[in-house]
Amino acid sequence: MKCDEFTSLVEEYLDGNLTSQSAERVRLHMSSCEACANVFDELERENEIYASYSREVDVTPGMWRAVRAQIHEAEAPVGIPALSRGWLAGLFAPRLRPAFGAALAVLVLIAGSFAVIRYLNQDSANDLNAVNSAPANLNPGKKALVTNPPATPGLGDVPRASSPTVRDGSSTALASSKAPRTRTPRREYPADAATPAITAPPPEDDVFAYIPPTAGESNLGIARHVEKAEMLLRSFRNVRLAETSHAPDVSYEREQSRKLLYQNIALRREAASQGNESAENVLSALEPILLDIANLPNRSTAREIRSIEQRMRKKEIVAALQLHSLQASNSY
Amino acid sequence: MMKRLAIDAITQARSADRVTGTLMNSAADLIARVRSGDEEAFRLIFERYARPIISFIYDMVGERGLAEELTQETFVRAYKSINTIRDEAKLSTWLFGIARNVARESLRTRRQTDRKVEMDDPAVKQIHDGRMSPDEDLVNREINQAMHDALGKLDEDKRLVFTLKVFQQQSYEEIAVITGFSMSKLKTDLHRARAEMRRMLRPYLEVPR
Numbered sequence: 001m002k003c004d005e006f007t008s009l010v011e012e013y014l015d016g017n018l019t020s021q022s023a024e025r026v027r028l029h030m031s032s033c034e035a036c037a038n039v040f041d042e043l044e045r046e047n048e049i050y051a052s053y054s055r056e057v058d059v060t061p062g063m064w065r066a067v068r069a070q071i072h073e074a075e076a077p078v079g080i081p082a083l084s085r086g087w088l089a090g091l092f093a094p095r096l097r098p099a100f101g102a103a104l105a106v107l108v109l110i111a112g113s114f115a116v117i118r119y120l121n122q123d124s125a126n127d128l129n130a131v132n133s134a135p136a137n138l139n140p141g142k143k144a145l146v147t148n149p150p151a152t153p154g155l156g157d158v159p160r161a162s163s164p165t166v167r168d169g170s171s172t173a174l175a176s177s178k179a180p181r182t183r184t185p186r187r188e189y190p191a192d193a194a195t196p197a198i199t200a201p202p203p204e205d206d207v208f209a210y211i212p213p214t215a216g217e218s219n220l221g222i223a224r225h226v227e228k229a230e231m232l233l234r235s236f237r238n239v240r241l242a243e244t245s246h247a248p249d250v251s252y253e254r255e256q257s258r259k260l261l262y263q264n265i266a267l268r269r270e271a272a273s274q275g276n277e278s279a280e281n282v283l284s285a286l287e288p289i290l291l292d293i294a295n296l297p298n299r300s301t302a303r304e305i306r307s308i309e310q311r312m313r314k315k316e317i318v319a320a321l322q323l324h325s326l327q328a329s330n331s332y
Numbered sequence: 333m334m335k336r337l338a339i340d341a342i343t344q345a346r347s348a349d350r351v352t353g354t355l356m357n358s359a360a361d362l363i364a365r366v367r368s369g370d371e372e373a374f375r376l377i378f379e380r381y382a383r384p385i386i387s388f389i390y391d392m393v394g395e396r397g398l399a400e401e402l403t404q405e406t407f408v409r410a411y412k413s414i415n416t417i418r419d420e421a422k423l424s425t426w427l428f429g430i431a432r433n434v435a436r437e438s439l440r441t442r443r444q445t446d447r448k449v450e451m452d453d454p455a456v457k458q459i460h461d462g463r464m465s466p467d468e469d470l471v472n473r474e475i476n477q478a479m480h481d482a483l484g485k486l487d488e489d490k491r492l493v494f495t496l497k498v499f500q501q502q503s504y505e506e507i508a509v510i511t512g513f514s515m516s517k518l519k520t521d522l523h524r525a526r527a528e529m530r531r532m533l534r535p536y537l538e539v540p541r
Contacts, residue, residue, distance in 0.1 A: 046537055047498070053475075067408055
């Protein structure tokens with residue numbers, strides 16, 4: 001082998017890219033040519049320098065969270081807060097889509113059934129009033145649900161279109177309606193001059209009437225939720241205080257936070273629709289903290305946990321939750 | 333000697349990774365799980381490849397913050413296009429291909445001239461975490477800085493091939509797939525890149541006698 005050929009092959013020899021035959025020829029030439037042996041030594045020295053190169057870049061836990069957030073941002077349904085999609089989006093994962101779709105279809109069916117039954121009962125009530133006042137106009141095909149309707153003035157004048165159940169497409173249509181209760185006015189329904197006082201009780205026999213939660217019932221639900229959230233945040237704070245040299249385990253707090261987060265969103269919207277400002281404010285303050293805890297990685301660092309705890313302290317969220325619980329208990 | 337140990341370690345790690353991959357969490361298994369919606373599987377992919385990817389991208393663009401962003405972009409694109417990978421065993425090559433495109437797009441939106449502006453990256457010059465360094469560390473930092481500067485002076489194709497071969501230890505065939513270059517262009521660019529780096533790093537390359 002000549003030196004020119006050696007020079008053209010030595011780099012590939014170092015890269016391990018030569019056949020065994022060519023590699024052997026390179027080795028033989030080096031052993032007999034000092035100049036080429038020096039060239040080889042220089043290249044080895046180069047590779048040592050390159051192998052020692054330190055870039056001072058590293059993969060941080062925040063990078064994975066950012067990737068995860070961007071992935072879920074792209075694939076989650078519109079309208080769901082981006083940061084809550086970490087586990088919520090799991091519901092929409094391909095393997096769960098059929099099950100989730102089936103569950104959704106069942107819920108829609110139930111909601112629709114309630115709406116139809118409500119509509120039919122309203123219709124029957126109107127027919128009963130028509131029977132009492134003008135028997136000749138009654139549709140003989142319609143059966144009366146009751147024989148002694150209450151003498152509630154104006155019920156026959158209630159336009160069907162204003163029935164909350166017929167219009168209500170929200171998930172609250174599934175709310176329990178065990179017994180007739182005082183109906184609370186709902187903001188989203190338009191005022192109707194022909195509608196009787198909207199606080200009037202429904203017919204006593206209207207057992208299928210949808211009754212939205214009263215303000216008192218909502219407050220009770222919020223109070224219970226706030227209590228659970230306060231316990232969770234205290235537990236989370238104690239995790240940080242009890243940390244040892246290894247990464248603290250916050251898996252329990254993370255799971256609880258995810259459950260409370262979904263409930264928080266629903267309650268906050270309900271509070272807003274009912275004009276319950278104080279509840280809405282405390283739930284709005286709580287929500288980002290629940291999001292942060294819910295989005296902690298499996299192996300959280302002390303720094304990440306400390307950061308959330310600092311935000312909790314700055315917002316004085318635990319005190320706000322305590323105050324809300326106190327006010328709620330005083331009102332009962 | 334150090335070079336042999338380092339290269340042997342890298343080769344063994346890659347072999348071990350291949351062996352480990354066949355025993356558990358192989359690339360094909362992970363990809364299948366990701367396709368069925370298993371987020372944990374994608375997190376494993378991220379943990380396995382994020383470090384070499386960010387190193388590669390940093391070598392290409394020269395800025396730490398930008399390298400982090402582009403690494404995230406790489407994995408987001410990988411997730412979205414996971415169904416397009418043809419050979420599951422070549423996951424590393426596929427990821428580097430995406431990283432290469434992401435880095436190239438970033439470079440094209442910036443000035444294509446000498447990277448002297450990026451060489452002033454304070455993240456490179458500062459003492460990491462505020463620690464005081466002994467003389468040995470000062471020398472190493474000087475070499476690191478020189479290497480960083482020298483890389484920046486290579487043109488994009490040479491930098492790409494050099495980084496993939498020398499730093500990422502990819503084979504010629506893998507580099508050809510990642511870059512789309514012919515074998516002859518690849519070898520020529522690599523040879524020229526080494527010559528230029530040698531010239532720029534000459535003060536640090538004197539063979540001790």
